Amino acid sequence: MSILSRVVAIARRKSPWICRLNAGSCNGCDIEITPLLSPRYDAEQLGIELHGTPKHADIVLISGTLTHRSRKAILDIYDQVPSPKAVVALGSCPASGNVFAGSPTVLNESLDTIVPVDVWVPGCPPRPQAILDGIARAAKLLEEGATRSQLARSLQGQQAQPQPQPAQPDLTQPELARCEQGRP
Ligand code: SF4
Numbered sequence: 001m002s003i004l005s006r007v008v009a010i011a012r013r014k015s016p017w018i019c020r021l022n023a024g025s026c027n028g029c030d031i032e033i034t035p036l037l038s039p040r041y042d043a044e045q046l047g048i049e050l051h052g053t054p055k056h057a058d059i060v061l062i063s064g065t066l067t068h069r070s071r072k073a074i075l076d077i078y079d080q081v082p083s084p085k086a087v088v089a090l091g092s093c094p095a096s097g098n099v100f101a102g103s104p105t106v107l108n109e110s111l112d113t114i115v116p117v118d119v120w121v122p123g124c125p126p127r128p129q130a131i132l133d134g135i136a137r138a139a140k141l142l143e144e145g146a147t148r149s150q151l152a153r154s155l156q157g158q159q160a161q162p163q164p165q166p167a168q169p170d171l172t173q174p175e176l177a178r179c180e181q182g183r184p
Pocket of ligand 1: 024025026027028029030063064065090091092093098099123124125126
């Protein structure tokens with residue numbers, strides 16, 4: 001990693017910008033995010049900022065149960081977040097559907113099947129301290145280049161590397177002579 005990349009990685013850990021997505025929450029998890037901005041927890045003092053646009057975010061915070069309608073929104077927003085990026089799943093709903101599981105509008109699958117989740121923050125709802133901890137862990141993964149999207153990209157890069165070609169057998173003297181004379 002170059003010095004510039006290292007500085008950017010440290011800056012990202014010290015000041016991760018968050019994009020929040022409610023995929024179908026009862027709002028319980030979202031209410032627990034609000035105290036993070038209050039003087040009691042003061043997440044901004046730690047460099048954590050909530051931003052309205054995914055294009056400025058490092059971390060996507062996804063709360064709520066997953067519905068058929070929210071699936072496309074999750075993918076759209078995830079795609080708009082520039083790399084490198086991390087995903088934090090908030091509460092029990094993104095993992096299992098929680099109390100909404102079995103509803104006809106609910107996807108009976110975990111968030112992990114739609115986007116790569118780096119940190120799960122359990123709870124219904126999780127406490128603000130747990131949310132802060134989840135964001136800090138995601139920021140650390142970003143700094144280390146160890147989020148699931150970063151690891152997948154580096155794996156793809158390795159696979160795209162040109163493979164060493166087997167050495168061609170040397171031509172025999174008669175073959176070489178025929179080539180020089182332009183004969184097959
Ligand atoms: S985990 Fe609990 S509080 Fe959070 S959205 Fe689901 S039901 Fe609501």
